[in-house]
Amino acid sequence: MKTLLINTLWCTLFLVFVSFQVTAQEIPKYDYLEVIVIQKANNSGKVKRIKVEAQQSLEGKQITIKQLEKLVNTSDLLNFMNAANWEFVDRQSIVSEENDPVWMSYIFRKKK
Numbered sequence: 001m002k003t004l005l006i007n008t009l010w011c012t013l014f015l016v017f018v019s020f021q022v023t024a025q026e027i028p029k030y031d032y033l034e035v036i037v038i039q040k041a042n043n044s045g046k047v048k049r050i051k052v053e054a055q056q057s058l059e060g061k062q063i064t065i066k067q068l069e070k071l072v073n074t075s076d077l078l079n080f081m082n083a084a085n086w087e088f089v090d091r092q093s094i095v096s097e098e099n100d101p102v103w104m105s106y107i108f109r110k111k112k
Contacts, residue, residue, distance in 0.1 A: 030109040031057035033086065037074055037104040041095075047073045048101055057110070077106065086110045 036051040052058075052065045063084050071077045078088060086108040094103040 029112045031061075031112055032089075033057045033108045033110070035068060035077060035081075035106045035108065037077065037106060039102045039104060041099050041101055050077060061110075074104075074106075081108050084110075 033055055034053075036053075037047055038049045038051065040046045040048050050069050050071050052068045054065065058065065061084075063080075063086075068077070068080070071080060081088065087110065088106065089109050090107040092105045092107075094105075
């Protein structure tokens, strides 16, 4: 009887310890948002337009597509997203021809 009680106690302690380990190693989940910035070619990077498509990560958030598309330059975009607690992750650009506009894709993430 005494060994059964001791074994039960050890099993209980083991399960409690394992449950703390599992919750401590949880991977954070993020919402990702893509913002397209269209810049003029050969004109020191002046922004022509900021375009945001409807994305699932914007649902229920305080920022809207209209707010983002009203921004004038990329520094305003980065400051706005930083103030809304969105973290800048990556930027990629697409240039097709020498005088064509430059399409920049800015990726932001926010913890769910």
